[in-house]
Amino acid sequence: MNTKTAITLLTAVAVIFTIPAALEAQVKIPAKSGSTLDDPAEAGNPSAVPAASRSQFDNKSNVSRSAPEGPSQMKPQATPLPKPGAVTAVQRVESPKQNIDPKKMQRLAELRRELRITETARQARLALPTDDLFEATEPTKIDDLSESTLKKVAEYLDLSGFKTVTVKPFYLRDEPGDKELSWNRSLSLIEWMDSHTELKTEAFKAGGPDPVVKPTPKKVAKNLGEAEFVGRIELHLQ
Numbered sequence: 001m002n003t004k005t006a007i008t009l010l011t012a013v014a015v016i017f018t019i020p021a022a023l024e025a026q027v028k029i030p031a032k033s034g035s036t037l038d039d040p041a042e043a044g045n046p047s048a049v050p051a052a053s054r055s056q057f058d059n060k061s062n063v064s065r066s067a068p069e070g071p072s073q074m075k076p077q078a079t080p081l082p083k084p085g086a087v088t089a090v091q092r093v094e095s096p097k098q099n100i101d102p103k104k105m106q107r108l109a110e111l112r113r114e115l116r117i118t119e120t121a122r123q124a125r126l127a128l129p130t131d132d133l134f135e136a137t138e139p140t141k142i143d144d145l146s147e148s149t150l151k152k153v154a155e156y157l158d159l160s161g162f163k164t165v166t167v168k169p170f171y172l173r174d175e176p177g178d179k180e181l182s183w184n185r186s187l188s189l190i191e192w193m194d195s196h197t198e199l200k201t202e203a204f205k206a207g208g209p210d211p212v213v214k215p216t217p218k219k220v221a222k223n224l225g226e227a228e229f230v231g232r233i234e235l236h237l238q
Helices: 003-026 102-115 144-160 178-196
Strands: 124-129 165-171 204-206 232-237
Touching (some): 102 144, 165 178, 178 204
Parallel strands (some): 165 204
Antiparallel strands (some): 124 232
16 A cells, blocks of 8 residues: 555545534534423423422411311310309209198198197097997987087098098997997997098098007096096097
């Protein structure tokens, strides 16, 4: 190879390496935009990395970033206890008043006094001498003179409200047959009261006769403290 041929080959090689460098210098690289959506060509490029966007909460100090409160706000609040020494208002509920008839109460008081009735809240008792209730000739027949007293007894039974009347006879031991007589007298008294009061027949009960063991003061006595054994019929009311 002569000198002229070698120079020609070196010149050709230099031209080959010079052309890519010149082309590369002519290519312009576009400036990078602040947003990946500004350039439509770059929007379709999946390899492009989007720029970090600013938070929507930046520079908004009035927006709370704490978690919202849960259902605990809906819990009922307990009623505070009153402080020591504090005055607490209490509503007073009064029961309905019962209708009390003053005339009825006054009449009951009069009957208790006239008949010498011993009365409590649940029971009452009165005694009637048998010699004043029955006739002398017919010992089991109610004496007409005693009906005024028995009518007061019937009035008391209707006003007092007792539902049960037990007739209890007491007889003397001196005379024979007084026990049977006292029993028959109590039955006669029950029959009379049954027809003169508003109580039902089942409300009256006959008690067994008992002897008189305690003397009672005489109604008419010459000396103070004189006593005698008197047959009687007691009414026990309940």
